[in-house]
Amino acid sequence: MTSVATNDLNTVxxxxxxxxxxxxxxxxxxxxxxxxxxxxxxxxxxxxxxxxRGKEFDRVLEEAxxxxxxxxxxxxxxxxxxxxGGATSQCYQVPMAFLAEGETADYFHTxxxxxxxLAEAKxxxxxxxxGSSEETSFxxxxxxxxxxxxxxPKYVHFTSNNTIMGTEWxxxxxxxxxDAWFVCDASSDIFSRPIDVTKYGFxxxxxxxxxxxxxxxxxxxxxxxxxxxxxxxxxxxxxxxxAKKQSRYNTPxxxxxxxxxxxxxxxxxxxxxxxxxxxxxxxxxxxxxTLDSLDFYKPHAREIDRSMMNITFNTPSDELNKKFIAExxxxxxxxxxxxxxxxxxxASMYNAFPHAxxxxxxxxxxxxxxxxx
Amino acid sequence: MTSVATNDLNTVxxxxxxxxxxxxxxxxxxxxxxxxxxxxxxxxxxxxxxxxRGKEFDRVLEEAxxxxxxxxxxxxxxxxxxxxGGATSQCYQVPMAFLAEGETADYFHTxxxxxxxLAEAKxxxxxxxxGSSEETSFxxxxxxxxxxxxxxPKYVHFTSNNTIMGTEWxxxxxxxxxDAWFVCDASSDIFSRPIDVTKYGFxxxxxxxxxxxxxxxxxxxxxxxxxxxxxxxxxxxxxxxxAKKQSRYNTPxxxxxxxxxxxxxxxxxxxxxxxxxxxxxxxxxxxxxTLDSLDFYKPHAREIDRSMMNITFNTPSDELNKKFIAExxxxxxxxxxxxxxxxxxxASMYNAFPHAxxxxxxxxxxxxxxxxx
Numbered sequence: 001m002t003s004v005a006t007n008d009l010n011t012v013x014x015x016x017x018x019x020x021x022x023x024x025x026x027x028x029x030x031x032x033x034x035x036x037x038x039x040x041x042x043x044x045x046x047x048x049x050x051x052x053r054g055k056e057f058d059r060v061l062e063e064a065x066x067x068x069x070x071x072x073x074x075x076x077x078x079x080x081x082x083x084x085g086g087a088t089s090q091c092y093q094v095p096m097a098f099l100a101e102g103e104t105a106d107y108f109h110t111x112x113x114x115x116x117x118l119a120e121a122k123x124x125x126x127x128x129x130x131g132s133s134e135e136t137s138f139x140x141x142x143x144x145x146x147x148x149x150x151x152x153p154k155y156v157h158f159t160s161n162n163t164i165m166g167t168e169w170x171x172x173x174x175x176x177x178x179d180a181w182f183v184c185d186a187s188s189d190i191f192s193r194p195i196d197v198t199k200y201g202f203x204x205x206x207x208x209x210x211x212x213x214x215x216x217x218x219x220x221x222x223x224x225x226x227x228x229x230x231x232x233x234x235x236x237x238x239x240x241x242x243a244k245k246q247s248r249y250n251t252p253x254x255x256x257x258x259x260x261x262x263x264x265x266x267x268x269x270x271x272x273x274x275x276x277x278x279x280x281x282x283x284x285x286x287x288x289x290t291l292d293s294l295d296f297y298k299p300h301a302r303e304i305d306r307s308m309m310n311i312t313f314n315t316p317s318d319e320l321n322k323k324f325i326a327e328x329x330x331x332x333x334x335x336x337x338x339x340x341x342x343x344x345x346x347a348s349m350y351n352a353f354p355h356a357x358x359x360x361x362x363x364x365x366x367x368x369x370x371x372x373x
Numbered sequence: 374m375t376s377v378a379t380n381d382l383n384t385v386x387x388x389x390x391x392x393x394x395x396x397x398x399x400x401x402x403x404x405x406x407x408x409x410x411x412x413x414x415x416x417x418x419x420x421x422x423x424x425x426r427g428k429e430f431d432r433v434l435e436e437a438x439x440x441x442x443x444x445x446x447x448x449x450x451x452x453x454x455x456x457x458g459g460a461t462s463q464c465y466q467v468p469m470a471f472l473a474e475g476e477t478a479d480y481f482h483t484x485x486x487x488x489x490x491l492a493e494a495k496x497x498x499x500x501x502x503x504g505s506s507e508e509t510s511f512x513x514x515x516x517x518x519x520x521x522x523x524x525x526p527k528y529v530h531f532t533s534n535n536t537i538m539g540t541e542w543x544x545x546x547x548x549x550x551x552d553a554w555f556v557c558d559a560s561s562d563i564f565s566r567p568i569d570v571t572k573y574g575f576x577x578x579x580x581x582x583x584x585x586x587x588x589x590x591x592x593x594x595x596x597x598x599x600x601x602x603x604x605x606x607x608x609x610x611x612x613x614x615x616a617k618k619q620s621r622y623n624t625p626x627x628x629x630x631x632x633x634x635x636x637x638x639x640x641x642x643x644x645x646x647x648x649x650x651x652x653x654x655x656x657x658x659x660x661x662x663t664l665d666s667l668d669f670y671k672p673h674a675r676e677i678d679r680s681m682m683n684i685t686f687n688t689p690s691d692e693l694n695k696k697f698i699a700e701x702x703x704x705x706x707x708x709x710x711x712x713x714x715x716x717x718x719x720a721s722m723y724n725a726f727p728h729a730x731x732x733x734x735x736x737x738x739x740x741x742x743x744x745x746x
């Protein structure tokens with residue numbers, strides 16, 4: 001990020017924002033965006049106002065794709081697309097495109113988003129549950145020993161990080177039979193650590209956690225899979241067409257693509273995914289160590305499946321949870337309330353979340369435990 | 374728009390941007406957005422970073438809906454929704470939701486978007502062309518005398534302004550038979566003039582022309598029509614569910630909704646749609662009068678069907694068209710190139726386009742005609 005002006009707009013003190021999504025955007029990216037809203041590339045036309053077919057947006061899109069490829073080490077035989085409707089739209093688009101009537105897809109049932117994905121898939125074909133953690137309140141990722149694939153799945157779907165539950169796959173699921181490929185909803189941990197794209201057929205990720213914009217969804221798909229569409233699809237839902245048109249079959253969410261592009265540049269400036277992972281590990285360690293060092297809190301996730309992005313925990317009572325959230329909020333530690341489906345607290349610390357925020361939370365947790373324990 | 378700070382970010386001289394979309398955003402809105410990117414409502418969290426379930430975004434959404442209702446004089450028995458995927462997604466979503474196999478919908482064929490809409494509808498049911506201007510290169514809106522509806526259309530679809538062709542409906546199409554309702558793609562002239570919503574069943578409009586954000590689409594639909602969905606739809610495509618969830622079935626495009634909301638506020642500050650129409654008429658008159666006063670230019674649209682938003686015209690040759698576009702660009706009159714499907718020039722002057730830009734174009738047109746005529 002070059003030539004970011006200092007300006008006197010940004011005088012309000014920023015909170016430590018633990019929101020699960022939309023979440024924190026890097027401050028350098030916000031400052032750059034403030035500039036580009038007025039005039040992009042010296043054009044006298046702001047980033048919101050450029051034609052999606054003009055040379056300035058050509059540059060935005062080309063850079064976003066190239067930067068994404070470099071950051072994610074994405075091979076040439078994968079397409080990078082920026083689609084609309086969020087990850088939730090991919091829940092139905094994937095089976096609508098790839099799962100014919102009578103065919104079976106295997107799904108891992110590890111939380112709410114996994115559950116929504118497999119429910120949508122049932123509209124289009126058979127769904128087999130390859131593994132589930134429902135019985136233990138989604139506190140874990142299924143062990144390989146407990147996974148059973150169907151005989152001939154078309155694809156295997158998993159959610160790499162379960163935002164609500166605070167669990168994360170720290171390995172790939174075991175290899176599926178036949179030529180099934182992995183479909184991964186990586187919305188809440190995309191680009192939080194290095195990723196070996198070659199192990200996946202289809203990756204999708206809503207932007208609003210690690211990539212910036214709500215609404216825009218990053219899709220990374222292997223070329224040969226685009227050939228496997230089983231239905232005649234409306235144009236907007238046709239991945240092959242969207243790939244051919246470079247995500248511009250219609251007017252794309254130009255600002256969302258711009259913002260993701262800026263976030264890719266920011267990730268590179270941090271040293272890429274290997275460095276980002278170290279930074280994220282350090283932040284998560286500060287909070288998990290605090291959780292573990294005090295008898296007061298109860299973490300939700302099984303230790304080996306703990307998410308680096310979303311840390312879920314409870315105090316001894318609902319009343320104390322409420323007090324925790326309210327008092328933290330007063331100290332500028334905001335959005336710590338857990339999802340309504342599991343309650344308690346959730347500290348989401350995505351890529352752009354500062355280390356100082358993790359330290360501040362740990363310190364608050366210690367004080368709160370001491371005063372209320 | 375209160376308390377907009379002066380800042381030294383915005384030093385680049387702004388061009389007169391004639392882009393057909395994404396198009397001009399009001400400068401007051403850009404300045405306000407620059408502030409809110411850093412911190413919204415004094416929260417210390419920027420507009421991009423707020424949870425879509427938090428109280429700050431609740432306020433953004435509630436205000437956007439209320440402001441939209443006030444600006445558009447939208448009755449209580451209509452829902453206001455902010456959906457994703459642009460107007461192009463509505464091309465298939467409307468027939469997928471409302472047109473059963475065997476049923477017929479009537480479409481007006483007045484240009485490219487109308488053509489795309491009716492092509493998508495053919496996937497789901499029968500399409501009857503109620504009127505077309507294809508034979509005259511889409512230079513007009515069909516006269517009532519040339520309109521023939523089918524016996525029992527489910528709905529009648531028209532495109533109120535044809536961005537590419539520069540034609541616009543200056544009246545409603547004649548009344549359809551039975552209980553058919555009007556579906557209108559109003560993407561390129563929504564809120565450019567007063568609108569009697571009660572004459573429509575379903576209105577959709579991509580945001581990137583008069584409302585701000587590309588990707589986000591405004592949908593205004595009468596309550597009883599939501600009951601008429603004919604298919605079991607994926608959740609994201611289910612209008613009834615989206616209405617029930619106030620556009621928040623999933624994480625909505627929060628920034629797009631924020632931006633539309635700011636544009637609604639700006640429209641009110643201009644005096645509402647009656648005033649906006651006068652301002653737009655005055656701008657269009659400056660350019661049309663210039664076109665008509667010189668023998669040099671050839672307007673594309675039939676006079677009575679001329680669009681107030683998009684003015685399409687040619688010089689005597691392709692070579693001069695190119696020269697016109699290049700020389701205008703040098704003078705800060707940018708994005709005047711016509712759509713590739715009809716060539717020539719197109720001057721798009723949406724709500725936020727300044728009157729001074731219309732004057733500058735007229736002046737340039739006179740000079741260019743003199744030098745090249």
